[in-house]
Amino acid sequence: MNRDLPTPPGFASIDAVTAALSGAGYIASRQVATALYLAHHLRKPVLIEGPAGVGKTELAVSAARALGYALIRLQCYEGLDDSRALYEWQYGKQLLYTQVLKEKIGQLIDQADSLPEAFARLTGFKDLFFSRDFLQPRPLLQAMEQAGGSVLLIDEVDKSEEAFEALLLEVLADYQITIPEIGTIRAQVPPLVILTSNNTRELGDAIKRRCLHLHIGFPEPAFEQQVLRARVPGIDEALLRQLVNFVQALRHENIRKPPSVAESLDWARTLLLLHAPSLDATLVNDTLNVLLKRESDIQAVLPRIELLTREALAPAPVGGAR
Amino acid sequence: MDRTLVGYVRALRAAGADASIAESIDAARAVAVVGYQDRQALKDALGVVLAKSEPEKAIHHRLFDQYFGLPDLPPPPPDQANAADRAAASDPSSPADAGQGADATPSPADAASAIGQLLALAAGGDGPGQATPLAAALARAAQAAGVDEIRFQTQIGVFTRRLLDQLGTAPLDERLRALLLDPATAGSAEVQAELHQLQAARERLRRAARAVVEQRFELYGRPATEAFMQDVVTHRALGRLSPPDMERMKRVVARMAKRLAVRHSRRRRIKLQGQLDFRRTLRSGAGQDSVPFKLHFKHRRRDKPRFVAICDVSGSVAAHVRFLLLFLYALHGTVADLRSFAFSNQLKDVGPMLENLPFDEAFAQVLREAGGGSTDYGQALVDLQDEHWDCIDRRTTVLILGDGRSNNADPRLDILAELADRAKRVLWLCPEPRGRWGSGDSCMLQYQPFCTQVSHCASAADLERAIDEALAAY
Numbered sequence: 001m002n003r004d005l006p007t008p009p010g011f012a013s014i015d016a017v018t019a020a021l022s023g024a025g026y027i028a029s030r031q032v033a034t035a036l037y038l039a040h041h042l043r044k045p046v047l048i049e050g051p052a053g054v055g056k057t058e059l060a061v062s063a064a065r066a067l068g069y070a071l072i073r074l075q076c077y078e079g080l081d082d083s084r085a086l087y088e089w090q091y092g093k094q095l096l097y098t099q100v101l102k103e104k105i106g107q108l109i110d111q112a113d114s115l116p117e118a119f120a121r122l123t124g125f126k127d128l129f130f131s132r133d134f135l136q137p138r139p140l141l142q143a144m145e146q147a148g149g150s151v152l153l154i155d156e157v158d159k160s161e162e163a164f165e166a167l168l169l170e171v172l173a174d175y176q177i178t179i180p181e182i183g184t185i186r187a188q189v190p191p192l193v194i195l196t197s198n199n200t201r202e203l204g205d206a207i208k209r210r211c212l213h214l215h216i217g218f219p220e221p222a223f224e225q226q227v228l229r230a231r232v233p234g235i236d237e238a239l240l241r242q243l244v245n246f247v248q249a250l251r252h253e254n255i256r257k258p259p260s261v262a263e264s265l266d267w268a269r270t271l272l273l274l275h276a277p278s279l280d281a282t283l284v285n286d287t288l289n290v291l292l293k294r295e296s297d298i299q300a301v302l303p304r305i306e307l308l309t310r311e312a313l314a315p316a317p318v319g320g321a322r
Numbered sequence: 323m324d325r326t327l328v329g330y331v332r333a334l335r336a337a338g339a340d341a342s343i344a345e346s347i348d349a350a351r352a353v354a355v356v357g358y359q360d361r362q363a364l365k366d367a368l369g370v371v372l373a374k375s376e377p378e379k380a381i382h383h384r385l386f387d388q389y390f391g392l393p394d395l396p397p398p399p400p401d402q403a404n405a406a407d408r409a410a411a412s413d414p415s416s417p418a419d420a421g422q423g424a425d426a427t428p429s430p431a432d433a434a435s436a437i438g439q440l441l442a443l444a445a446g447g448d449g450p451g452q453a454t455p456l457a458a459a460l461a462r463a464a465q466a467a468g469v470d471e472i473r474f475q476t477q478i479g480v481f482t483r484r485l486l487d488q489l490g491t492a493p494l495d496e497r498l499r500a501l502l503l504d505p506a507t508a509g510s511a512e513v514q515a516e517l518h519q520l521q522a523a524r525e526r527l528r529r530a531a532r533a534v535v536e537q538r539f540e541l542y543g544r545p546a547t548e549a550f551m552q553d554v555v556t557h558r559a560l561g562r563l564s565p566p567d568m569e570r571m572k573r574v575v576a577r578m579a580k581r582l583a584v585r586h587s588r589r590r591r592i593k594l595q596g597q598l599d600f601r602r603t604l605r606s607g608a609g610q611d612s613v614p615f616k617l618h619f620k621h622r623r624r625d626k627p628r629f630v631a632i633c634d635v636s637g638s639v640a641a642h643v644r645f646l647l648l649f650l651y652a653l654h655g656t657v658a659d660l661r662s663f664a665f666s667n668q669l670k671d672v673g674p675m676l677e678n679l680p681f682d683e684a685f686a687q688v689l690r691e692a693g694g695g696s697t698d699y700g701q702a703l704v705d706l707q708d709e710h711w712d713c714i715d716r717r718t719t720v721l722i723l724g725d726g727r728s729n730n731a732d733p734r735l736d737i738l739a740e741l742a743d744r745a746k747r748v749l750w751l752c753p754e755p756r757g758r759w760g761s762g763d764s765c766m767l768q769y770q771p772f773c774t775q776v777s778h779c780a781s782a783a784d785l786e787r788a789i790d791e792a793l794a795a796y
Contacts, residue, residue, distance in 0.1 A: 014356075014363060034356070034366035041355045042348060042371075049376070083597065091600055095614065098604070202580065209342055213374040 008149075010066050011040045026055070026062035027227045035214040036063060036192075045172045045193035047157075047203070047211035053260030054216045055227075056196040057155055063192065064151035072146070072191070073153045074139040076160040082167055086177055088136045094129060130181035140171050144187040151192045157207075158197040165207045172210045219261060221248050227261060232268040242279045243268055246312035247291065253304070255297040263291050281309045327353060330389050331372065332470070337385055337545040339378040345371060361390065389541060436493040441523050456527075460534050463488035469535055472543040473550070478535050485531045494524060556782045568644060571782065572681065575645075578786050579652035628717050629653070629660040630745075632706065634724030635689060636666035636697035642753045643693075646723045647685055649785060651676050661713050664688050667695035669705035697727055699765065700734035707737050714741065720748045721789075722773075726759070726766035733765040738772045747774040751788055754778070 010020030017033040028036075036059075039046045048056045064071035074085055108125065112118035128134075137145060143152040154168070171177060175187040195211060197203060219227065224244050228235065243264065251258040259267075267290045276283055284305050292298045301308075331346045341349070348371045356367040365386050373382035443456045464470070467484040501517050548570075555570045602618035631650055635643045650662050654676045662673045670692040675684045706714075714720065720741060742748045750773045752759070752766060759766035770776050777788045 030362065031366045031369070034363060035370045038352050038355060038367055038370055042351050044348065046370075047374075081597075089600065091598055094600065208374040209344055211374075212348075212370045214370055215376055215379055 007040070008067050011037060013037070020066040021059075021062055022230070024062040024066040025230065026059060026066075027223070027230050028059070029216075029219075029223060031214065032059065032216065035212055039192060039194075039212055042212070043175075043190050045195060045211045046214055047195045047197065047208065048214045048216060049197045049199055050216035051218065051258075051260055052198055053262030054218065055261055056216060057153065059216075060151055060153035060155075060194040060196070063194070064153075067149070067151070067192070069192065070146055070148065070150045071153060072139050072143045072150050073155060075155045076157050076164070078159060078161065080160045080164055083138070085138050085140050085164070085167065087138055087141045087179060089130070090134045090136050094134050097129065097134070132182065135179070135182070140168075141177055141185065143191045143193075144171075144175065144177055144185055146191065147188050149189045149191065151194065154193065154195040156198060157195045158200045158203060162204060165204050169206060169210065172207070218251055218258070221245065224248070224261065224264065228264065228268050231265055232272060235268055235272050236277070239271060239276065239278055240268070242312045243271065245314075246279060246284070246308060249308050249311060250291065250301065253301055253308075255292065255294075255300055257292070257294050257297060259291040263293075266290050279309055279312055281306050284309050324350075329470070330368070330385075333385055333389050333541045334372060334378075334381065336542045337381045338549070339373055339381040339385075341372045345374075348372075364390075385541070388537075436490055437497055437520075440489070440491065440494050440527065441519070443527070456530060459489060460485070460530060463531075464534055464538065469538045470542050472535065472539050473546050474543060475539065475547070477543070478532070478539060481535045481538075482528065482532045485535060486528065489527065489531065491524070491527060494520060498524065558782075559780050568648075571645065572648065574782055575648050575652045578782065579649075582653075582786070582789060628715075629719050629721060630710075630714055631660065631662045631721040631723065632669070632702065633662065633664045633672075634666070634697060634699075634702075634722075635664045635693045636695065638697055638727045639725050639753060643689075644685065645782070646753075647676070647688060648681065649782075650723075651681050651684060653789070661710070663702075663706065663710070664692040665698075665702040665705070666693055667698040667701050668692070669702045669709070671710070696729050697724075698731045699724070699726065699728040699769075700732045700737075703734045703737040703741070706741070711744075714745050716744070716746055718745045720745045722748065722750045724750075725752055725754045725764065726750070726769055727763050728765050730763050733768055735768055735772070738769060742772040742774075748772065749774060749788065750776040751779040751785065752776060753780065755780070 010016055014030070014033050014037045017037045018028050018030075021028040021033065021036075035046050035048075038044070048059065050056060060073075061071060063069075105122075108121055109118045112121055135141075139152070143150050157165070157168075172193060175190040176184050178184045195207075221244050224247070225240055228240055228244065247259055247264045247267070267287065270287050270290050271283075274283070274287075285302075288298055288301070288305070292301065327346070327349055331341050331349065334341050349368055352367045352371045353364065356363050358364060368386065369379060369382050373379045443459055463485050467481065467488040469481050469485055472478070472481050498517070498520050501513060501520070552570050552574050555567050556574055558567065597620040599618040599620045603614050603616070606616055606618060607614045631653070633643075633646050633650060635647070639646070647664070650672075654660055654662070654673070660673070661671070662676055663669050664672045670688075672684075672688045672692065675687050678684075679687065738748075750766075750769065754764070754766070756778050758764065759770075766776070775788075775791075777784070779785045779788060
């Protein structure tokens, strides 16, 4: 399994991973950094689960940027099959090839005097029909063929069907793809594979066993402030604290789709754009649709906005967190 | 792979976070990369490698501190670990031998030195989290006494005793007994002082041993007990479930539904688009001078199980209702195409409630809307025919959960006959034993001929088997 590869400087230690990611604009928690570090050193894929918008996909993108690897992305959806994920035969070209073959085969056999000789020529003829020339590589095969290393992002794997998981097993375990007509193609440099799942369905045990498992949940207040500070430069510290307090409190409300980090980022940008000096109930009222994407959630929270805003403005962080 | 890690994987398994052998090998590799020095990094690394779902992460989070917080497990570097292994192999035998020697032919020197060692151990302090000689000795003795095998709380006493034996307290006990029984020494202040010292040391050792056994019980025993209780609950008659059983049942049923889902989900693979089957196209074209005259497409048949579940929620099955609905609730997460109805005398579509609400709320709402009346199977069938007949076709499996006691109302066998004709299968799961069918107002015997299968479902295990068979028919 272990091929001799120089470890990129970004993967020298767990702290180096954190530093490299933060250089690419991603603030990684210790768990995240540890998972990536292990993924590289154990040569195992990482399966990331967690609610939408906490930076699962972003992690793969940032990791690729931090390492200087190519990012190859496979977006999963229902009905995704091997011809979209692994490889496909170029049918059109193959059809044309048969036409060409038909014309040429006459010439080839013409000079043969006897049937056995003609047959011998035919069998000696190199068959190109199923060969690399007619192969259209799809993301998984592309990732295997990257000589300079790559990050393979298999996004929202829970959206695909169980059958597709089985397809992934060979790729995930051995970094190789078997094409019946050609043979086994092995990755020159094993890609760093990152799978994400929103948990719309439980993934099979087989796939989980082959992956490292990372769960990214909603962040702690201090951590969320750090992320916002890095992503929305120029935001006022006091406003940042109030904003995070409010969002954190909102996640404890009884709503269907609690705001995620992506939403608080959008909100922070919105507030920055509006030059808001600090939170107040009217401002929250007007911009609530940035945080909450469901009408029923907005209706549920509206009557409590006054209270939540007041709590978020309270100077002690303890009051806001509750 | 070192013993510390193996022990941890075992503890995880006992707590319900299944880690496979492949995963424990990964764990060993991860430890080799991360090392034992940085506890936080070790915890994160093991969490990433061993715990593969949110509940498992929670178990890992709790267990890690519990396990690596044990006083006897300071993560040793490999060579020391081996030394400890050797010590563990040889140590327990030597004090035990010394003990037996003291029993047979009192060899004062041996006994005295054994007692001296024990006193030194006991005096060494046993503060939690400290790697004291006592803790190390206890860990070795626990290993030898097989304390990790503990299953039930009632075994704590026995294992404490065994642990003390392995620790080699026999000479100490012997000496204590001799001092207490010997009338000649009763008056001497010197002997009294020794007696006190020995008793205090003995008590101290006993407490330390008990603490270790209790800790091991928390790690290995309690989860095992819980698994055992869940097993009991699975086979217990549904009518006799107590509230704590019901809580356990929720977990059992959820697991059951997941198992069914895993086993049967492959069958409803859907192929959305046709795809050119190139080889077949070429092969069939060979007859026309290999002009691809007729195109062939790859197809997979769309085959998905459709279920219509009809659940009796009236008073006569009150004891079972909670369970039956719990099962329907779990099934909603499993089967893609499931319609659920509940009735006592009027049929109500309860699918949306079971799908969208947490179970307890859904349960209350179903009973509010459909429960309370006196049972009328005939009316329920009429309602089904009038309002929901179109959801039943030749691919549908109809699942009826109920006792067939219809309060002497017209059972409307004609509708059930038509239903049986229309649907693929009609399964009737009856909580009453076969012997009671047909007694009183039970219409089971009349309904029976129209059903593909009628089963008596007395326990969760029965129910799983029945549903499994139904799903396997696809």
